[in-house]
Amino acid sequence: MHLLENSIRSEELLAKTINIKHRFYASSSEPLKLKDLLAITERNGDHQLIQAYHDHTLGYADNGGSLDLRQEIALLYGANISADNIIVFPGAQTGMTLCAQALLKSGDHAIIITPSYQSLEEGAKLAGCEISRVNLSPDDDWQLNIDAVEAAIKSNTQYIALNDPHNPSGALMSYETKLALIKLAEKHDILIFSDEVYRLLEIDPKDRSPSMAELSTKAIALSTLSKPWGAGGTGIGWVVCQDKSICRKLLKAQHIYAVCFSRAGEIQAMMALRGSDTIIGKNMQIIDDNLKLLEDYFDVNNDLFQWVTPRAGGTGFVKFKGPVTANELAEKLLEQEILVFPPSIFDCDENLSQYFRIGFSRATMPAALDAFKLFIDTQRPLWKKQRVG
Numbered sequence: 001m002h003l004l005e006n007s008i009r010s011e012e013l014l015a016k017t018i019n020i021k022h023r024f025y026a027s028s029s030e031p032l033k034l035k036d037l038l039a040i041t042e043r044n045g046d047h048q049l050i051q052a053y054h055d056h057t058l059g060y061a062d063n064g065g066s067l068d069l070r071q072e073i074a075l076l077y078g079a080n081i082s083a084d085n086i087i088v089f090p091g092a093q094t095g096m097t098l099c100a101q102a103l104l105k106s107g108d109h110a111i112i113i114t115p116s117y118q119s120l121e122e123g124a125k126l127a128g129c130e131i132s133r134v135n136l137s138p139d140d141d142w143q144l145n146i147d148a149v150e151a152a153i154k155s156n157t158q159y160i161a162l163n164d165p166h167n168p169s170g171a172l173m174s175y176e177t178k179l180a181l182i183k184l185a186e187k188h189d190i191l192i193f194s195d196e197v198y199r200l201l202e203i204d205p206k207d208r209s210p211s212m213a214e215l216s217t218k219a220i221a222l223s224t225l226s227k228p229w230g231a232g233g234t235g236i237g238w239v240v241c242q243d244k245s246i247c248r249k250l251l252k253a254q255h256i257y258a259v260c261f262s263r264a265g266e267i268q269a270m271m272a273l274r275g276s277d278t279i280i281g282k283n284m285q286i287i288d289d290n291l292k293l294l295e296d297y298f299d300v301n302n303d304l305f306q307w308v309t310p311r312a313g314g315t316g317f318v319k320f321k322g323p324v325t326a327n328e329l330a331e332k333l334l335e336q337e338i339l340v341f342p343p344s345i346f347d348c349d350e351n352l353s354q355y356f357r358i359g360f361s362r363a364t365m366p367a368a369l370d371a372f373k374l375f376i377d378t379q380r381p382l383w384k385k386q387r388v389g
């Protein structure tokens with residue numbers, strides 16, 4: 001398959017909305033400012049890191065990520081994960097696609113849990129895999145059906161790729177389901193690729209279960225500075241895996257695709273990781289406040305919308321009960337400079353044609369919600385007429 005053979009579903013929409021007023025779809029946390037990051041580091045008394053930032057050279061950083069950064073990342077996981085189990089990538093997306101390239105081959109079969117981030121599926125297709133989708137459904141609270149995964153397994157299945165916490169629904173996989181999936185994968189000797197970029201953004205921290213990579217040698221977990229920390233500009237994402245032979249393969253693959261890191265980005269990432277309590281704490285406050293506004297709005301307007309409060313991450317999938325599809329609604333919203341993600345972005349089946357994704361992790365969300373409310377109020381009488389007619 002050629003890289004550009006399949007359409008890149010968000011490309012056209014994002015290209016034409018670069019300067020749009022209301023980014024009501026946005027999934028990453030409030031963008032972190034360098035001056036705030038430096039101030040947090042200063043407050044933490046981490047003068048050495050600030051010095052390192054001023055003194056670093058602009059030469060190549062180490063392949064696979066410098067040891068000090070990998071040590072810092074390892075602290076996010078349990079005792080069975082150390083720096084040797086971490087491979088740093090320039091963002092999560094590169095990690096996701098390169099893992100598929102390095103670990104899969106033509107003729108393999110991969111199971112993709114959908115709806116999901118397009119690259120999760122595209123990466124496996126590009127590696128030459130035959131694909132089966134296993135769909136999550138709002139009727140099951142977006143919980144993974146292990147029997148459906150088992151039914152999709154073939155003799156050549158090598159990979160199960162999923163995203164948890166889940167974009168777009170904001171659902172969380174239960175610990176029991178994680179264990180059941182691991183048991184299934186281990187029984188059939190299949191790798192689990194677990195995109196966990198929204199982990200650490202659980203609305204109730206008690207809901208957080210261990211990373212898949214902590215739970216099994218058959219699992220690979222993916223994360224990034226973009227989401228909980230709002231620091232995608234550092235260009236730092238990573239993959240975690242207990243199996244060192246997999247880590248070696250990924251390191252080897254980086255020599256073809258992604259060998260050049262920015263040391264500045266690495267040091268900024270260390271500052272962000274050491275400032276996690278402050279940074280993620282502030283971002284969770286924005287999420288909590290925004291969720292209250294959304295709950296109030298969708299509660300009062302439940303004739304038109306069905307809203308299930310997300311349990312983690314920065315996105316939710318809203319069901320629109322009006323007389324047009326969610327794709328049509330999103331087009332109309334676009335005319336008002338409000339960008340939500342229509343179901344077409346996720347290549348959703350017909351049964352999800354009324355769902356659209358919103359994001360609630362930005363300080364700009366209340367203004368986007370106000371614009372959305374105004375639009376809905378103007379449409380409501382027309383939709384009423386349409387229904388009656």
Ligand SMILES: Cc1ncc(COP(=O)(O)O)c(C=O)c1O
Pocket residue numbers: 027091092093094117163167195197224225226232236237
């Ligand atoms: C589920 C999911 N995985 C991966 C990514 C990519 O992360 P990054 O921007 O760090 O490459 C995104 C970004 O939106 C995402 O939503």
